[in-house]
Amino acid sequence: xxxxxxxEDSLYKxxxxxxxxxxxxxxRRRDILRLAPLALLAACDISPEGKTETxxxxxxxxxxxxQGTIFGPHKLAPEYAISEMTPESGFRVNTDSPHDLNLxxxxxxxxxxxxxxxxxxxxxxxxxxxxxxxxxxxxxxxxGWSMVPRWGGATLNDFLNAVGADKNAKYVxxxxxxxxxxxxxxASARHPQTLLCYEAYDKPLTLDHGAPLRIVIPTKLGYKxxxxxxxxxxxxEKTSGYWEDQGYDWFxxx
Amino acid sequence: MTKIKGPTIRERIHPVIIRxxxxxxxxxLLLMITxxxxxxxASPFLxxxxxxxxxQFGGLAGxxxxxxxxxxxxxxxxxxxxFYNLFTRHGRETxxxxxxxxxGVSPMILYYLRIRKVHPPTKKYNSLQKLAxxxxxxxxxxxxxxxxxxxxxxxxxxxxxxxxxxDSARVFHFVFMSLFVFFILGHLLMVAIAGWNNxxxxxxxxxxxxxxxxxxxxxxxxx
Numbered sequence: 001x002x003x004x005x006x007x008e009d010s011l012y013k014x015x016x017x018x019x020x021x022x023x024x025x026x027x028r029r030r031d032i033l034r035l036a037p038l039a040l041l042a043a044c045d046i047s048p049e050g051k052t053e054t055x056x057x058x059x060x061x062x063x064x065x066x067q068g069t070i071f072g073p074h075k076l077a078p079e080y081a082i083s084e085m086t087p088e089s090g091f092r093v094n095t096d097s098p099h100d101l102n103l104x105x106x107x108x109x110x111x112x113x114x115x116x117x118x119x120x121x122x123x124x125x126x127x128x129x130x131x132x133x134x135x136x137x138x139x140x141x142x143x144g145w146s147m148v149p150r151w152g153g154a155t156l157n158d159f160l161n162a163v164g165a166d167k168n169a170k171y172v173x174x175x176x177x178x179x180x181x182x183x184x185x186x187a188s189a190r191h192p193q194t195l196l197c198y199e200a201y202d203k204p205l206t207l208d209h210g211a212p213l214r215i216v217i218p219t220k221l222g223y224k225x226x227x228x229x230x231x232x233x234x235x236x237e238k239t240s241g242y243w244e245d246q247g248y249d250w251f252x253x254x
Numbered sequence: 255m256t257k258i259k260g261p262t263i264r265e266r267i268h269p270v271i272i273r274x275x276x277x278x279x280x281x282x283l284l285l286m287i288t289x290x291x292x293x294x295x296a297s298p299f300l301x302x303x304x305x306x307x308x309x310q311f312g313g314l315a316g317x318x319x320x321x322x323x324x325x326x327x328x329x330x331x332x333x334x335x336x337f338y339n340l341f342t343r344h345g346r347e348t349x350x351x352x353x354x355x356x357x358g359v360s361p362m363i364l365y366y367l368r369i370r371k372v373h374p375p376t377k378k379y380n381s382l383q384k385l386a387x388x389x390x391x392x393x394x395x396x397x398x399x400x401x402x403x404x405x406x407x408x409x410x411x412x413x414x415x416x417x418x419x420x421d422s423a424r425v426f427h428f429v430f431m432s433l434f435v436f437f438i439l440g441h442l443l444m445v446a447i448a449g450w451n452n453x454x455x456x457x458x459x460x461x462x463x464x465x466x467x468x469x470x471x472x473x474x475x476x477x
Binding site: 056057059060063067070071072075077078138140141142143144145146218219243246247248249253254 | 293294296297299312313314315316318319320322323326405406407408409411420421424
């Protein structure tokens with residue numbers, strides 16, 4: 001139950017302080033209920049319990065710090081030739097789109113808030129108006145498998161500049177239509193290969209791959225690549241995340 | 255081994271630093287291998303074969319937490335062991351395999367194959383043991399480099415490239431783990447054969463050896 005309380009707090013906080021719309025908060029409340037069994041499972045499943053868990057989490061925090069230190073803001077992830085890329089038939093879906101996905105492609109818009117000069121809702125066409133970056137980068141799953149799809153989208157950096165994001169802000173919080181949420185350190189968020197991705201293999205994203213808009217961040221593990229993006233929030237507060245609450249590392253740099 | 259007849263003395267063979275690093279290493283390597291197997295099982299590459307796990311670690315997240323904690327212990331401890339043996343006289347004399355040990359390898363192999371009946375004379379370790387123990391830092395470096403390749407394939411993409419890319423670096427990391435397992439099995443077998451007296455020495459630091467022949471006392475001159 002303690003874990004669930006923690007999860008509840010971390011789910012609530014950004015929403016409450018962000019001024020994300022009332023309906024946004026309602027979504028999260030419902031998500032908490034849906035996540036409750038998962039949270040309980042995570043608490044029982046981690047065999048390091050109690051003091052061991054606390055200790056290992058501290059080591060994990062130290063490893064996150066190490067990763068943040070060695071992270072090169074301009075170091076590019078290798079980009080592959082078309083001949084080396086994973087064929088579209090091997091474009092793997094690890095998380096199918098949930099049946100109760102809270103997202104209507106027709107009315108969808110990206111909700112932007114926090115430490116930005118121009119908060120509000122941004123349409124897909126507005127995002128497509130930014131210079132498009134197409135790249136064949138490796139998607140490395142925490143499970144160990146990897147693939148090299150062809151991604152296309154606007155860089156998050158261009159978008160953050162356009163909405164007047166605070167240059168000194170430390171984090172970017174994102175949330176998805178399936179209840180997923182996480183934060184990125186600002187250096188990773190502004191990395192030139194971090195995309196607001198709306199295309200894969202030169203075609204619009206399919207729903208299973210996170211349509212209409214997802215994050216592609218090849219400097220981090222697969223689970224940091226948010227699908228079905230609904231919210232972007234610039235903040236100085238580091239929050240937890242969907243997978244982080246289940247014991248995975250927050251920085252997840254590769 | 256056979257019981258020593260006659261009087262014995264205790265000879266100091268394992269300094270404290272060797273005993274401490276040995277047991278820290280044993281625990282860290284056990285954690286590294288078992289949590290590594292759990293991580294491997296999340297996406298096996300050997301025909302989807304999952305290795306029966308020794309520990310569960312509460313799933314992939316827990317296994318990763320243990321793995322990325324134990325790695326620090328394993329490598330810092332390993333470096334202490336390596337530098338001790340490299341830079342102390344005791345380490346260089348007894349443990350590090352050197353050019354002059356080459357000649358001693360084949361007599362030891364012949365002895366283990368029961369072709370040679372007499373154990374070649376040795377100090378703490380024979381040439382074959384030195385070769386085995388000196389190979390462990392090589393395995394350690396291999397595990398470290400392949401580990402970096404798959405932990406940071408972007409930040410250290412040039413290391414990953416040495417091992418032929420991310421997917422093949424994973425296989426190499428697995429191979430180095432397997433070599434460690436191979437070493438451990440051989441080590442345990444030899445410990446079992448060498449017997450109790452030898453086994454205790456990694457706790458106490460000393461081993462029972464036959465007492466040296468008493469110096470012949472000089473006979474008083476005959477008048």
